[in-house]
Amino acid sequence: MNKPIDHVQASRRFIADEDHIRFHDKRLWSMRELRDKQAHGIPEWEELRALASQIKEHTLSHLADYLEEFERNAKANGVIVHWAADAAEHNRIVHEILSARGVDLLVKSKSMLTEECDMRPYLEERGIEVVETDLGERIQQFDNEPPSHIVVPPIHKLARDVAEVFADHIGTDRNNADPHYLAESMRQDTRPSFIRAGAGMTGCNFAVAETGTVTVCTNEGNADLSANVPPLHIASIGIEKLVPRMSDLGVFIRLLSRSALGSPITQYTSHFRRPREGGELHYILVDNGRSARLAMEDFWYSLKCIRCGACMNTCPVYRRSGGLSYGGVYAGPIGAIINPTFDLKKYSALPFASTLNGSCSNVCPVKINIHEQIYKWRQIVAEHGYLSFSKKQAMRFAGKLLGDPKRYRAWIGGAPRLLAKLPRAFIYNPLNAWGKQREMPVAPKQSFREWYAENRKKENDK
Amino acid sequence: MNSRVSSKDGILAALRANAPAAVALPDVPLFDNSPLEALPQFIATFERMGGKWAGAVADIEAEIRTRFPAAKVICSAVSEVAGTRRVEEVSDPRTLEDVDVGVVRAAFGVAETGSLFLSEAEYRVNALGYLPQHLVVLLDTEDITPNLHRAYQRREFHAARYAVLMSGPSATADIEGVLIRGAQGVRSLTVIAARKP
Numbered sequence: 134m135n136k137p138i139d140h141v142q143a144s145r146r147f148i149a150d151e152d153h154i155r156f157h158d159k160r161l162w163s164m165r166e167l168r169d170k171q172a173h174g175i176p177e178w179e180e181l182r183a184l185a186s187q188i189k190e191h192t193l194s195h196l197a198d199y200l201e202e203f204e205r206n207a208k209a210n211g212v213i214v215h216w217a218a219d220a221a222e223h224n225r226i227v228h229e230i231l232s233a234r235g236v237d238l239l240v241k242s243k244s245m246l247t248e249e250c251d252m253r254p255y256l257e258e259r260g261i262e263v264v265e266t267d268l269g270e271r272i273q274q275f276d277n278e279p280p281s282h283i284v285v286p287p288i289h290k291l292a293r294d295v296a297e298v299f300a301d302h303i304g305t306d307r308n309n310a311d312p313h314y315l316a317e318s319m320r321q322d323t324r325p326s327f328i329r330a331g332a333g334m335t336g337c338n339f340a341v342a343e344t345g346t347v348t349v350c351t352n353e354g355n356a357d358l359s360a361n362v363p364p365l366h367i368a369s370i371g372i373e374k375l376v377p378r379m380s381d382l383g384v385f386i387r388l389l390s391r392s393a394l395g396s397p398i399t400q401y402t403s404h405f406r407r408p409r410e411g412g413e414l415h416y417i418l419v420d421n422g423r424s425a426r427l428a429m430e431d432f433w434y435s436l437k438c439i440r441c442g443a444c445m446n447t448c449p450v451y452r453r454s455g456g457l458s459y460g461g462v463y464a465g466p467i468g469a470i471i472n473p474t475f476d477l478k479k480y481s482a483l484p485f486a487s488t489l490n491g492s493c494s495n496v497c498p499v500k501i502n503i504h505e506q507i508y509k510w511r512q513i514v515a516e517h518g519y520l521s522f523s524k525k526q527a528m529r530f531a532g533k534l535l536g537d538p539k540r541y542r543a544w545i546g547g548a549p550r551l552l553a554k555l556p557r558a559f560i561y562n563p564l565n566a567w568g569k570q571r572e573m574p575v576a577p578k579q580s581f582r583e584w585y586a587e588n589r590k591k592e593n594d595k
Numbered sequence: 596m597n598s599r600v601s602s603k604d605g606i607l608a609a610l611r612a613n614a615p616a617a618v619a620l621p622d623v624p625l626f627d628n629s630p631l632e633a634l635p636q637f638i639a640t641f642e643r644m645g646g647k648w649a650g651a652v653a654d655i656e657a658e659i660r661t662r663f664p665a666a667k668v669i670c671s672a673v674s675e676v677a678g679t680r681r682v683e684e685v686s687d688p689r690t691l692e693d694v695d696v697g698v699v700r701a702a703f704g705v706a707e708t709g710s711l712f713l714s715e716a717e718y719r720v721n722a723l724g725y726l727p728q729h730l731v732v733l734l735d736t737e738d739i740t741p742n743l744h745r746a747y748q749r750r751e752f753h754a755a756r757y758a759v760l761m762s763g764p765s766a767t768a769d770i771e772g773v774l775i776r777g778a779q780g781v782r783s784l785t786v787i788a789a790r791k792p
Contacts, residue, residue: 156771163772177624177626184623187619188620188623190618191620194614194615194616196610196614197607197611197614200607200610201607216602216603218602218605218606268767272769272770285768287769287770290770291771292771295770312770312771312773312775313773316775316777317777323779324779327779328689328692352765352767352768352778353766353778353779354725354778354779354780354781355765355779355780357721357724357725357759358725358726358779360757361721361724361725362688362689362722362725372606372610378623379752379753380623380744380748381623382743382747383744383746383747386743386760387707387742387743394768396644397640398644398708398710398743398762400761400762400764400765400766400780401759401760401765402710403757403760404752404757404758404759405756406755406756406757407757409721409756410715418606420606420609424609424610424613425609427609427610427613427614427615428612428613430615433615
């Protein structure tokens with residue numbers, strides 16, 4: 134379980150299939166382009182990002198007070214509020230609520246928190262059936278895989294893969310990979326569960342302290358079905374989801390779906406404040422490492438994350454390696470900075486799954502300095518001695534070279550000519566990671582230093 | 596129950612001990628200087644989100660019959676449409692499973708996002724917005740709020756137990772990015788312009 138994740142090795146399996154990697158890369162980039170179009174359509178976009186960042190930082194610096202205010206208002210509204218220090222306590226509370234009411238079927242909408250808590254197997258071992266009602270999450274549940282993307286859980290799968298999964302689990306035609314047929318089959322298979330379920334569960338995108346409101350954003354309508362059809366609704370809430378005021382929602386809702394999918398808003402933005410007539414509403418406030426992360430001077434900013442996935446869509450490494458290769462609940466750039474807070478050794482390779490190009494930070498709607506945190510994590514990984522042997526050797530070599538101008542110039546002077554003369558097999562072989570999946574750029578004939586020395590000489594000669 | 600109390604105390608104590616330096620809470624402007632007119636902007640965004648704009652019609656009941664000729668069960672929450680079943684008679688939301696078309700009136704619209712505000716005050720039974728195969732919503736075009744900042748100031752948000760900003764039919768693009776309308780909720784969402792009675 135705690136074996137370090139080898140991101141390079143894991144992504145190799147994904148990269149091996151050309152169709153998959155090409156679609157994955159293209160689909161994610163199209164989401165990034167749609168996001169840009171939306172962002173450019175709003176003159177106050179950058180102002181909204183700054184506001185979102187400040188509101189989150191303010192809330193996190195007063196989080197205990199806001200949680201108390203949220204609980205007070207929720208209780209006054211008739212909501213039953215629970216607190217869970219960790220994943221185990223969260224799962225135990227959910228099970229207690231369900232078993233006390235004899236619930237044997239739970240319908241739920243997508244929640245990264247319940248993934249973090251690994252809740253499904255816990256309930257299933259205790260005889261409670263759990264049905265994921267988000268199409269993507271259901272596909273992943275059937276295939277026994279974690280979501281590979283925060284917003285689009287099966288983005289690494291092609292329709293033909295889904296056809297295989299559905300054929301095995303809901304008896305669809307294995308040879309029919311039409312997405313309309315597959316989605317309709319899922320609808321027919323899942324809808325009866327809403328009627329039969331004794332309880333529904335949702336996550337929470339934003340929890341409003343001043344009103345005790347929980348806000349959930351979805352496109353499929355499955356959260357509203359889960360919460361409004363069965364008599365009992367449980368919402369699992371990460372404690373970092375708090376915002377102070379209803380007016381803050383204006384900022385975050387305007388940013389969320391535009392950043393995630395490039396749409397102005399999700400089809401459904403739902404607000405739960407009081408249980409409906411004759412129904413029950415429970416909130417579970419979950420810490421699971423968040424209060425400890427708040428103490429990390431460089432890394433508490435990651436608690437601002439609103440789980441839009443924009444950093445994943447833009448990341449060249451994520452797009453070409455697939456979410457599952459990160460080996461944790463959270464993939465992509467945000468995963469590279471959140472997962473190590475749970476287990477540094479296990480996730481020590483993730484901060485290296487980055488080119489440090491900074492695109493993730495530039496698209497982040499709450500202005501998390503993701504790439505700077507990735508760089509800081511690298512230093513911590515190195516300090517703890519978790520660097521791989523090849524990285525250590527390469528760093529030792531680079532350190533010597535870059536620390537000695539004479540050696541560096543001798544190397545640079547020879548490198549372009551050497552590169553040009555080398556046979557292809559020398560560069561594009563399994564030992565050179567930089568020769569994989571890409572063509573090396575043509576090296577200039579002259580280094581900048583050579584060019585400068587020559588031209589400066591001409592200037593001086595005039 | 597004692598362990599719950601201590602979890603709460605433990606979490607709050609850790610958060611207080613670990614809190615970073617205080618950051619001030621900014622005021623949120625209303626950003627309502629959009630040059631766009633509310634109704635055309637609402638229609639454009641709503642249609643982009645997959646909604647169908649029917650505009651004003653002479654006879655709402657007849658319009659619904661024309662648009663959904665095969666509908667057997669029409670469950671209405673509005674006085675303008677009789678339907679085949681009144682939502683007032685529904686006590687268990689699960690009994691809405693066989694509804695072909697649900698009819699409800701939105702409290703107001705939001706121009707920027709093409710959204711409709713609905714709560715238990717409009718639905719009576721919230722599942723009316725999700726279990727039927729299709730949903731028809733009446734909207735008073737005089738009551739369209741320019742953007743979300745203005746919308747969140749509305750008293751309806753503070754009065755409702757449950758409130759949704761609905762901006763299109765149920766949709767998914769989880770399989771190869773192909774957009775499909777009618778994921779788990781309603782397959783179509785139609786808005787008819789109608790003044791509040």
